[in-house]
Amino acid sequence: MRKESIFNRWHIIAFIIMTSLMLTACSSSKSAKSTRNEGTFSGAVYTVKRGDTLSKISRMTGSSVGELARLNGIPAPYTIQVGQRIRIKGSGAASRPKNTATAKNSAPSRSQNTTIAKVAPPPVGARCWLWPTKGNIIEPFSDSDGGNKGIDISGSRGQPIYASGAGTVVYVGNQLRGYGNLVMIKHSEEYITAYAHTDTMLVNTGEKVKAGQKIATMGSTGADSVRLHFQIRYRATAIDPQRYLKPSC
Template identity: 60%
Template sequence: MLCLCFSLLLTACSSNKSLPEQGSYSGPTWTVKRGDTLWRIAYSSGSSVKELARLNNLSAPYTLAVGQKLRLKGSATTAKSTRTAKATPRKTSSGAVAKAAPPPAGSRCWRWPAQGKVALPFSSAQGGNKGIDIGGQRGAPIYAAGAGKVVYAGNRLRGYGNLILLKHGEDYITAYGHNERILVTEGQQVKAGQQIATMGSSGASKVGLHFQIRYRATAIDPQRYLPPSC
């Protein structure tokens, strides 16, 4: 899902060659290219919109310029510019900022985004699948796993095909990749269980849904939080 080995972007399919090139890393910075949004950059870099906005002194609606360089988390200059006297992030023995602990199972009610068997489970290993891949039939409905706002709906993130990102409050984002058709638009509010897409194979070799849940920008195992499947 997030068509994902979503953390590792796959090679773009031939139908996407005419799309604007996505921005790219250069050490601790991201160079903005046409079509980039702060939501897309946050997801691709494993950060959060709130964090990127803070590090780069951005305010809503987060307008970006082509060629603009954004600071990403982890750089020494960023740490200096964002340090405050009131709050100091907890660090590990190596000096890196510790990740937030995953939420307990059952802390939020999620719904299965599609019917089908899990063809590829979540893996926390480096380069592992950061979501789950659900097999199914082309054209089958894809549903919102929870109520939220569509913050991205498109196909400019390489390897994700037709991708939807839903924001659920401040802490969660769910991702739905490789869709055949996208049925929602950016900025739209959706209800839990509402159909948002149809299943396909865009950006993938097989029909299926790549689904991710991200908690404070960190991918967590969806099967720990979804109800038991039938």
């Protein structure tokens, strides 16, 4: 699902987002039956193998893309990696496939005591990231299961939100439940930033933005108070923004 090189990158990402959202609205029970033997489950956890996408996993497990994204803190465009463990809501949705021999050959399960290597975070200072807005941090980053995969910053409705770095806008919308009005910017093949719960979104998909450019205003869409939920993703893995943000570059 990542690093396609033939077409314009943001066109591909936009297509993947729309495809995933369409799949969320459809029943996946029939597809789950036809693809039951393609993955590896351990309890309520699915281990990603080569060629998997979040859409494919949703069909196999009978879960929606949106539900899997929320449970695992995966923002659009739903990039996942080989070996990543995807939590499935409820053990019933994650029943072990009948063809266990095929499953064991495709990817390791938890019962095999295989350790999945985590992506090492980038060194501090390797890239300059600007603070996206002013305010107090009301919810810090947490890398625990189900933890906050970004930081939540309080502020006033209509307060400016700025691009943390230069890049291309790859998503503008509110189809991902729990994030409200969401803007996502791709900065390179390794980095994506996300700006959630915004009020007014001031950029369009495919637009090039500069570091510090105003891209939205603060709001409370998808939240119970006015705030900005901000994420930095490195190679699809959420990293603690506070370690990398600087007042100026």
